[in-house]
Amino acid sequence: MPLLKSSGSLLTLKGLRVDEEINAAFDVFKKTRAAWADVYDVIPFGTNEMTRVLEVRKK
Numbered sequence: 001m002p003l004l005k006s007s008g009s010l011l012t013l014k015g016l017r018v019d020e021e022i023n024a025a026f027d028v029f030k031k032t033r034a035a036w037a038d039v040y041d042v043i044p045f046g047t048n049e050m051t052r053v054l055e056v057r058k059k
Helices: 016-025 026-031
Strands: 008-012 033-043 051-058
Touching: 016 026, 016 033, 016 051, 026 033
Parallel strands: none
Antiparallel strands: 008 051, 033 051
């Protein structure tokens, strides 16, 4: 997150355990000034498989 400017977002492709990973990284998010984290379930173009996208927004 240090490379993001204020109110920038980091998008990552994640797996089924994303909620556990967010909870485990809570202190890191706080230290790096994350404003919030949200998870989106998406089906990428050209596939039939769902994946999860994590968006973390910096303050």
